[in-house]
Amino acid sequence: xxxxxxxxxxxxxxxxxxxxxxxxxxxxxxxxxxxxxxxxxxxxxxxxxxxxxxxxxxxxxxxxxxxxxxxxxxxxxxxxxxxxxxxxxxxxxxxxxxxxxxxxxxxxxxxxxxxxxxxxxxxxxxxxxxxxxxxxxxxxxxxxxxxxxxxxxxxxxxxxxxxxxxxxxxxxxxxxxxxxxxxxxxxxxxxxxxxxxxxxxxxxxxxxxxxxxxxxxxxxxxxxxxxxxxxxxxxxxxxxxxxxxxxxxxxxxxxxxxxxxxxxxxxxxxxxxxxxxxxxxxxxxxxxxxxxxxxxxxxxxxxxxxxxxxxxxxxxxxxxxxxxxxxxxxxxxxxxxxxxxxxxxxxxxxxxxxxxxxxxxxx
Ligand SMILES: Cc1cc2nc3c(=O)[nH]c(=O)nc-3n(C[C@H](O)[C@H](O)[C@H](O)COP(=O)(O)OP(=O)(O)OC[C@H]3O[C@@H](n4cnc5c(N)ncnc54)[C@H](O)[C@@H]3O)c2cc1C
Numbered sequence: 001x002x003x004x005x006x007x008x009x010x011x012x013x014x015x016x017x018x019x020x021x022x023x024x025x026x027x028x029x030x031x032x033x034x035x036x037x038x039x040x041x042x043x044x045x046x047x048x049x050x051x052x053x054x055x056x057x058x059x060x061x062x063x064x065x066x067x068x069x070x071x072x073x074x075x076x077x078x079x080x081x082x083x084x085x086x087x088x089x090x091x092x093x094x095x096x097x098x099x100x101x102x103x104x105x106x107x108x109x110x111x112x113x114x115x116x117x118x119x120x121x122x123x124x125x126x127x128x129x130x131x132x133x134x135x136x137x138x139x140x141x142x143x144x145x146x147x148x149x150x151x152x153x154x155x156x157x158x159x160x161x162x163x164x165x166x167x168x169x170x171x172x173x174x175x176x177x178x179x180x181x182x183x184x185x186x187x188x189x190x191x192x193x194x195x196x197x198x199x200x201x202x203x204x205x206x207x208x209x210x211x212x213x214x215x216x217x218x219x220x221x222x223x224x225x226x227x228x229x230x231x232x233x234x235x236x237x238x239x240x241x242x243x244x245x246x247x248x249x250x251x252x253x254x255x256x257x258x259x260x261x262x263x264x265x266x267x268x269x270x271x272x273x274x275x276x277x278x279x280x281x282x283x284x285x286x287x288x289x290x291x292x293x294x295x296x297x298x299x300x301x302x303x304x305x306x307x308x309x310x311x312x313x314x315x316x317x318x319x320x321x322x323x324x325x326x327x328x329x330x331x332x333x334x335x336x337x338x339x340x341x342x343x344x345x346x347x348x349x350x351x352x353x354x355x356x357x358x359x360x361x362x363x
Contacts, residue, residue: 001193001194002026002027002028002165002192002193002194003020003025003026003027003194003196004020004025004026004027004028004194004196004197004198004345005027005028005029005030005184005185005192005194005196005197005198006020006027006028006029006030006197006198006200007030007172007185007197007198007199007200007201007208008030008031008032008199008200008201008202008204008205008208008324009029009030009031009034009035009036009156009166009168009200010036010038010039010040010152010200010202010330011036011040011151011152011155011330011331011334012040012200012202012323012324012326012330012334012337012338013029013031013198013200013201013323014029014035014036014040014152014155014156014159015155015334015335015337015338016198016200016323016337016338016341016342017029017159017164017166018155018158018159018162018164018338019338019339019341019342020341020342020345020346021162021164022342023342023346023348025345025346027164027165028165028166028167028192028194029159029164029165029166029167030166030167030170030172030185030187030192031166031167031168031169031170032169032170032171032172033168033169034168034169035152035155035156035159035166035168036149036151036152036153036155036156037152038202038203038299038300039202039203039299039300039301039302039330040148040151040152040202040330040331041148041149041152041299042148042223042225042297042298042299042300043148043223043299043330043331044145044148044225044245044247044255044257044258044331045145045146045147045148045151045247045331046092046143046145046238046245046247046331046332047066047067047070047143047144047145047146047331047332048063048067048092048140048143048332049063049307049328049329049332050240050243050245050328051094051096051099051240052106052110052112053099053102053103053105053106054102055306055307056306056308057356058306058308058356058357059306059307059308059329059333060106060109060110061336061352061353061356062309062332062333062336062337062340062352063329063332063333063336064110065335065336065339065351065352066332066333066334066335066336067142067144067332069335069336069339070087070144070146070335071087071089071144073335074087074146074151074154075087076158077151077154077155077157077158078154080154080157080158080161080162081153081154081155081156081157081158081160081161082157083150083153083154083157084150084154085146085147085150085151085154086145086146086147086150086151086249086250087144087145087146088144088145088146088250089141089142089143089144090143090144090145090236090237090238090247090248091126091139091140091141091142091143091236091237091238092139092140092143092237092238092239092240093117093123093126093127093130093137093138093139093140093237093238093239093240094137094138094139094140094240094241095134095136095137095138095239095240095241095242095284096138096240096241096242097136099138100116100138103138104116112140112142113140113141113142114138114139114140115138115139115141116136116137116138116139117136117137117138117139118135118136119135119136120132120134120135122137123135123137126139126236126237127235127236127237127239129234129235129285129286129287130239130284130285131283131284131285131286134284139237143238145238145247146331147249147250148331151331170187170190171187171188172185172186172187172201172208173186173187173188174186174210175197175208175209175210175317175320176191176193177213177317177320180316180317180318181195181317181318181319182194182195182196182197182317182318182319182320183195184197185197195319196319196320196321196345197319197320197321198321198322198323198341198345199320199321199322199323199324200323200324201324202300202301202302202324202330203218203219203220203221203265203300203301203302203303204220204265205218205302205310205322205324205325206218206219209314209320209322213314213316213317214314214315214316214359216304216310216322216324216325216359216362217304217305217325217362218302218303218304218310218324218325219262219303220264220265220300220301220302220303221260221261221262221300221301221303221327221328222259222260222261222262222263222266222267222298222299222300222301223257223258223259223260223261223298223299223300223301223328224257224258224259224261224269224270224273224274224277224296224297224298225255225256225257225258225277225296225297225298225299226255226256226257226274226277226278226281226293226295226296227253227254227255227256227293227294227295227296228253228254228255228256228281228288228291228292228293228294229252229253229291229292229293229294230248230252230253230254230288230291231252231291232251232252233252234248234252234254234285234287234288234291235248235254235285236248239284239285241280241284242280243260244256244257244258244277244280244281244284245257245258246281246284246285253294254281254285254288254291256277256278256280256281256288257277258277259273259276259277261273262303265300267298267299267300268298269296269297269298273296273298274293274296278293301326301327301328301330302324302325302326302327302330303325303327304325304326304327304362305362307326307327307328307329308325308356308357308361308362309323309324309325309326309327309330309333309337309357310322310323310324310325310357310358310359310362311323311337311340311341311344311354311357312344312354312357312358312359313344313359314359315359315360321341321344321345322359323337323338323341325362336351336352339351340352340354340357
């Protein structure tokens with residue numbers, strides 16, 4: 001019997017396992033597929049909410065905490081796993097024109113550097129390949145990124161190195177609960193016992209909890225992405241415009257994302273999305289038209305109404321916890337979210353106020 005079972009081995013489950021083990025807990029992590037094989041693999045790895053000024057304090061507080069710790073987490077993961085998650089402070093350039101006031105207020109409140117670039121010649125030194133019609137931008141030099149497929153591999157390697165027990169291809173079919181108290185979880189063939197269970201099942205979290213009790217309001221939101229095999233140095237910063245973004249990786253590849261689709265649990269890629277993402281990317285950086293698209297994929301974000309995750313105890317089942325619903329921001333919110341969940345379980349004074357992440361706040 002473990003101290004605690006975590007259901008779901010995405011970035012949230014893995015970071016939570018790591019935090020709890022560091023506090024001395026004996027953790028068992030159960031994953032229905034491969035560790036990090038779902039949304040956490042598919043994401044862009046921008047270490048900021050897109051347009052952070054559109055979010056309230058609940059999301060920004062988590063983002064700020066994570067931003068302060070991710071470069072050191074990335075170093076630890078590299079050292080523990082031998083896999084470099086490619087933490088790069090590449091900065092984020094936002095081209096949308098009409099949000100300067102909101103953005104400036106946000107930057108003051110959260111102590112983030114924000115510069116307003118007012119002409120094409122201001123922008124050119126940062127991004128010479130941007131479409132020449134772009135003549136205004138908000139520049140956030142401190143925003144960083146990580147490379148998701150490497151991040152999840154590095155995390156899995158770190159868990160292994162720390163001897164955290166993880167079982168892949170282990171689908172939980174049911175929670176075991178007696179008189180409102182959690183006892184463990186069940187697969188088709190096995191029973192795993194623990195008096196604390198954390199559901200970190202991403203888009204599937206409500207299904208894992210089941211309909212016999214109160215379910216979190218978390219639903220899948222599909223996101224498609226394409227990858228250009230571009231040349232190194234073509235793009236230096238992450239660029240965001242009209243909800244679409246480009247992310248340059250260290251080896252020159254450029255991700256272009258993403259769609260927002262409410263199509264249930266299907267993960268098909270579509271030609272429409274491919275064309276639309278390609279067109280948006282080329283509008284931003286015309287030179288991308290010369291480079292091949294190497295890959296096109298989709299992932300299922302754990303969508304919540306306002307993008308505020310559940311980091312809390314279940315209101316009806318004692319010993320059941322939820323760390324899920326990070327929607328578009330699971331990577332950036334993940335470090336803070338894992339720390340808070342660990343504080344909650346170990347009885348430590350939480351680093352942030354947990355009130356906004358309670359079950360009741362979302363209903
Ligand atoms: C296209 C796209 C771009 C994104 N870009 C960014 C970005 O730039 N920055 C950012 O911060 N966020 C981004 N996100 C969001 C981010 O990827 C997610 O919020 C995050 O990955 C959620 O992590 P998770 O661990 O909750 O979910 P997941 O990674 O989906 O993990 C949940 C895990 O639970 C497992 N599971 C489900 N049911 C069961 C069961 N019954 N038994 C056992 N295991 C189960 C699944 O197999 C899965 O591995 C993006 C997402 C997408 C799709």
